[in-house]
Amino acid sequence: MAKKPLTKSGSFPVIGQMRIRRLLAQSLRAGRAAHAYLLVGPGGVGKTAVALEFARLLLCSGDGDQPCEQCDDCRISRTLQHPDLRIVFPLPAVKKSSSSDDDDNAADALSEEIAATITRLTRDPYAATEIEKKSAVGSTALQLIKIGEIRSILHSAMLKPYQAARKVFVICHADTMNDSAQNAFLKVLEEPPEAGYFLLTTEREQMLRPTVRSRCQRIPLFPLPAEDLAKALAESGVEDAAANLSAQLSGGSVTRARELAKGDVRALQACVIDFLKASATCDPFKLPAAADALLGGESFPQHVAFDLLKLFFRDLSVRRSASAQASGLTFGESEAIVDGVLSAFPDVDSDAAARAVDECAGHLARGYTETFALYTLAIRLRECLGPRASTKHSSTRSTHASHA
């Protein structure tokens, strides 16, 4: 289980995205900060984390590129309880009571859950901002930012800040604003109050109206480099090899990397190797067990096993190309295995193998049985490996495989 690394302020640190963080800080210090930013990027890359960090910087009374952590504003904003900071995220619809005639009551009814989510964000800016559905009594599954919430923002926005020089509104998953909410929000984007700053985050930019998008400065956040992620995971107490592998498999997402690191990703890697071995030999006695092990584990979704398989074939390609020395291999400490396979099957077609893995995932998505899909995959992989080299090579391969 990952032990979270803590910054001086006691929270999980913001990872990477240095260019964006510098850009935001510099624009603020140069007096050119926009009133509305739209932070765009895939899930888990740190949109909320960057937005919250910038929000704290906007509230800080110091003039550095980072919150000074010394002033009163920094002290309070550390707990995200600053009176001039408002964090908004989608809420499940709450069943209206008979006396209630509007939808403003969702925030009130869920205030405890909202407070809990904000506390989670204090410790970990990568924490999920969705309210757990089971905790919302009488709630429906759809989570939205409704017009009631936006009206309340408009009201707060028109007032002067409470104690800081600015007031900041962080709107997570801004794309979940429904039409009327977006229309109402447009007003404040068109004529932002002097001291008001709006930081919107979204994974689905296209769901926002063009009128809203065009009034925000777009800040794209890209997937994090695996090295940064691996380092952060290792610092949080994850074993190096597992940290590397989780970082590689995460697609640049902190959230996914941490989920992977929580489970035993190394054990899954061993299952993948077993499956490859069984595929290479097409051993009818070993294949069923290896296939079961590959998808049988409950700690990971299916796609992780397939991602690992593809990662292996990617490594084969990298290793075979002359330029890639030993570096750039991602399948854990896989040099020996990769070399072994390359020497045993010099004609291996790793592109076709990766395509076969994708096809298998497609088969499962279309409802094929796991046994059928995986056996087909094993046969396809065997074809992709090509003819076995001489016995000498073969013995080398088996030595490496057993080593793994």
Add this chain to the structure above:
Amino acid sequence: MKFQASQSSLFSAFQTLATIIPTKSPMPVLMHFLVQLTGKKLVVTATDLEISMETQLEVSGEEDGKALFPARKYLELLRELPDVPIHVEAADNGRITLTAEGKNYNLASENVQNYPKVPSLEKVEPLRLSQSQLRRMISKCSFAVSRDELRPQLTGVYAKVSAQELRFVTTDGHRLVKIGYQHNGYKGAALESIVPAKAMQNAARLCEREGDIEMFFTDKQIAFRVGPTTMITKLIEGRYPNYEAVIPSDNKNKLTLDLDQFQAAVRRAAIVSNEISRQIRLKISADNVEILVEDIEQGNEGRESVSCSYAGEPMDIGYNAAYVLDVLKQIDTGEVVLDLGTPTSAGIVKPTEQEEKEDLLMLIMPVRLN
């Protein structure tokens, strides 16, 4: 922090602030009272971030300090305790202990460091005026506050303080009220601010007794202090529209009417007027105002005359009856004066005689007659 005080004094002090505490809030600290003890002075604060209230009481203090008291639980406990001396102690770990004649209760609380900073008024010069005067000024201008959140500045009361005068202005684009009061004894800086209408209503509620109220003006807040209780409110951001520009200075047609007669006639006409436009038509001649009303959709109509004294051109002018009634309600003299320009320009409504040191002016826009 340790102190002792009677149940009744504690309960009445804390209950004054209970209305401010939000029942539910994503910021748990706001559901607490901030309690600070210095010597014998206990200062209790509550805020919903828009309005903050503070009250002071004297207790027998034992150890200075500050702590957060969970508002609902603490107040309910106080209510249920008998009127005996209560010993209150706040430990460093944030736990609040109430002890009274063998009853001992322990309450969990939040970290006092997370409470928003309470604005300090120590260095601000107050403006003193009588509670009745402030209540009167607020009641005279409140009706014209706009409810349109799309023009946030108009949803507040424009307050301007200078060495000579305190002035409130409200407008919703159809009518405008300007009320000034010549005070004496304000040494602070001249300031303009826009106070949220809700805060002004709360301030009027503070002015229930005789005696003075102190007003404190700062860049971000305005505060009202009556006795030991202070209410501090955030201001609306932005610039108030240039209201002076819309007040006509050359309205030469002067119409004077008996207030009761005119008010009664407009009320009757309003009943028959169109429910949406509420339009009435005034045909003004030298000694008579004819009030005409017609609702074509419903087929209703009416007319009546009110005697007047009028110096100016005969005029045919339309008004929204509801707006006219709102304005007339604010007149305290037996007669009302309307300074009119043209049938399409703003008219000024004033009492025939101003209260001492007061200057009340109301402006009402006519509607175009069809």
